[in-house]
Amino acid sequence: MIKLRLAIDAMGGDHGPSIVIAALKKAVSQFPDVEFAVVGRQQELQQLLQSQALNDHPAISIVHAEDVVTMADKPGYALRAKPESSMRKALELLADGHAQGVVSGGNTGALMTKAYFVLKTLPGVLRPALMTALPNQRGGQSYLLDLGANPVCDSDTLFQFGVMGSVAAQQTLAISKPRVALLNMGEEEIKGSDVVRHAAQLLQSSEAVDYIGFIEGNDMFTGKADVIVCDGFVGNIALKSCEGLAELLVANVKSTIASHWAYRWFFRLFSKKLQQSWDWLKPDHYNGASLIGLRGVVIKSHGSANSEAFYSAIQQAVTEAREELPEQIKSRVESVLLEQA
């Protein structure tokens, strides 16, 4: 196995570089064969590494970057005005072959724009897509894409998302024959828009994917499909509305617990055991959206990630880089293009 190197944008995210360095502490112990280039303001990072007793760690190096892309920066502005940002420098390390993957918790729009500009898409790939793993009732995971890189998609793009998601599920979820579905407002062939129906025909007639048909929103968490494809507008709203519902339920659970002595007592007594049984649903485990279709591994960590969640994003980057996901996608897309020619 070749030695991997990841570039970590330490300055993105709502909580600043401290959670990144804390995540790194776990990562260097879990992945002894991986090197980390930590990109950001040298002095600040040096202090943080020192506080975690990581300042002389052989697997960690600092790459100085003066500027930081903020959450408020518009993507176009960040691209033009901040060439010295930590995000940009991390992507350049990847583009120049000094790293095999990037992890950033920064501004999603800026990351997508910069990554697309610096790395470019793989040959034959129409558009990159943002993809994440969802927990499902079978105890496994399903990939959902696109989550917002492309608000409007044509049928060819949706078809390619199916191909790319299928390769990703094979390589990183170890599913030998991933079942690919299109998200639609009904399961019948006549449902939905022309774009979705045409994408279904393309997926149906391709050898490159195991297409199982349309699924509805309520099947997103059942494990009926391993790869769920939709445009970025739909994927973004589906995922965020689920986040919203989860917040509503958590708020309700909290006020229920507070409302009666017996609840408070019970939850104090069993909180540890209860926590365990919910761990598989823990959002921290599902942190890390992959920007796929580009010439390199790029993982977007949630802006509000804690160190545990940021570690999950690093883990995802290690897996994708080890499995050489971009190379695998490239070769599958090439074979599809030959199939269609």
Next chain:
Amino acid sequence: MIKLRLAIDAMGGDHGPSIVIAALKKAVSQFPDVEFAVVGRQQELQQLLQSQALNDHPAISIVHAEDVVTMADKPGYALRAKPESSMRKALELLADGHAQGVVSGGNTGALMTKAYFVLKTLPGVLRPALMTALPNQRGGQSYLLDLGANPVCDSDTLFQFGVMGSVAAQQTLAISKPRVALLNMGEEEIKGSDVVRHAAQLLQSSEAVDYIGFIEGNDMFTGKADVIVCDGFVGNIALKSCEGLAELLVANVKSTIASHWAYRWFFRLFSKKLQQSWDWLKPDHYNGASLIGLRGVVIKSHGSANSEAFYSAIQQAVTEAREELPEQIKSRVESVLLEQA
């Protein structure tokens, strides 16, 4: 107050007419000033009414319909091949002025197609929309539309949904100045598709609605907006993905309870009290999607509704019919057309 009459399609829904008649028993006691025309197979309905001691009830009459639209019927087929269905006959009672509202638990696609064909849209209304109430963190409700009547919408249609939803929130949620928002993949003006951005301009420049801007999926349940507008594809998938997540969580709660004697014991002891604190989230209370923009009140009850849920749908129909929602929408849409002229 004029005496209202509702036409109830008794044959739709997965559980057949028995839950409809059970719901009716509650409705006649709660709404002494409302008459009900129960549409379906006479003999079957007569027996069910007898079993509930409702056979001689002065507020209930049976309208015989030989045919039933099944859940498997394609909308076009149901429209052409089943003119004698209970669904069609209920809608005809409304169209002919013999009823002021229809409630059906039947096939959604068939109901939308038949309602559109039999009733037509209100003057000036481009497309009808399917709308439902969501619970929110403020303890109130927000309306979400469209839920699937229109997979693809142009900006003018989205604008009208904002107007119609605003009227509905005023009349049936008693919100004097409903805050209307467009569902989008970001809050910034540049986000989303051209269609959504143009709809935002239309809403912004109209006097007819209090437009507050874009909201993201995670704000669907916060109560930030009273009316949330999107196309039917997005609305359908957002709502159903939330249903899917809720099912995943319920399955997890059940297996957690089963996993430890203390959980089983606790939940047996406090199930009644716990139930109460969750009641405001109970899906039964949110049953009943309104098909608005038509010349008459049409409420779609969930196919799997129990009698309590079907009663909620009847309640919604009574409210909309009492408030003369179609008339109110008509006059607001007319004033908007004058404003634009």
